[in-house]
Amino acid sequence: MGVILEVKNLTKKFGGLTAVNDFSFEIDRGEFVGLIGPNGAGKTTLFNLISGFEKPSSGRIRFDGMNITNLKPFRIVNLGIARTFQLVRSFKYLNLLDNVSISCLSPRGKTASEDFKTVEYASSILTSVGLVDKARIPPIILPHGDLRKLQIGKALGTNPQLLLLDEPFSGLSFEEQLVITDLIRKLHDDGVTIFITGHVLRELMNLVPRVLAMHQGKLIADGPPQEVANNKIVLEAYLGRGEDFA
Ligand SMILES: Nc1ncnc2c1ncn2[C@@H]1O[C@H](COP(=O)(O)OP(=O)(O)OP(=O)(O)O)[C@@H](O)[C@H]1O
Ligand SMILES: [Mg+2]
Secondary structure, rough: OOEEEEEEEEEEEEEEEEEEEEEEEEEOOOOEEEEEEEOOOOOOHHHHHHHOOOOEEEEEEEEEOEEEOOOOHHHHHHEEEOOOOOOOOOOOOOOHHHHHHHOOOOHHHHHHHOOOHHHHHHHHHHHHHHOOHHOOOOOHHHHHHHHHHHHHHHHHOOOOOOEEOOOOOOOOOOOHHHHEEEHHHHHHOOEEEEEEEEEOOHEEEEEEEEOOOOOOOEEEEEOOOOHHHOOOOHHHHHOOOOOOOO
């Protein structure tokens, strides 16, 4: 066990707006943690800070005992943090196998796949995310659920210890959500530490044993889903926005 991610007094200001405000928490190796909060709460910004896509205004981030504050995204990936994006991104004109192979060519991906050819390793990842039958198809003609699976496959190609999943259920049908849920659960069973945001709260709350709740950049609750769901401050944060909670 032991702490894998430590975020301390993290703050991100965009001009006069404080998107992440003095945010502190820890995640242990092997944990499965959710991050909830109404629209604009700062969830994606927090992920951007941890993965190096944004630089904090102040505060510190440690991963596996190392200070990773201000490191560039490629360095952070090579230490073992991968992330997916709320808006799906892929190399549109490369087929799925090539999309995943690119991640497998990263330094960590290469180390994990050294006993295999890159293409075989990428193909095994496509199998684990349920896309191997579509290996030769470009992503532009895939349904949204498959694009979400591809995102996860591309992240897995870098052999992450910690996986940040930003809204992996967004835009999916109920059936597609179930497929992605099973996939994420399996990754966690295989030993990947998972930190996941979601708007489909019922799905997320059923998935994780611990939830952080964020509102206006601040951490407002941290605990088991049922406890957080009944937290007065959390309920007010959602009701104040007129959003449904669970
Ligand atoms: N690059 C940026 N420049 C200026 N403001 C930004 C930037 N990125 C985010 N923001 C603002 O920071 C706040 C937090 O946004 P963020 O996207 O992190 O929220 P979120 O919790 O992920 O929301 P959602 O649930 O809609 O995905 C919002 O007010 C947003 O408009
Ligand atoms: Mg977001």
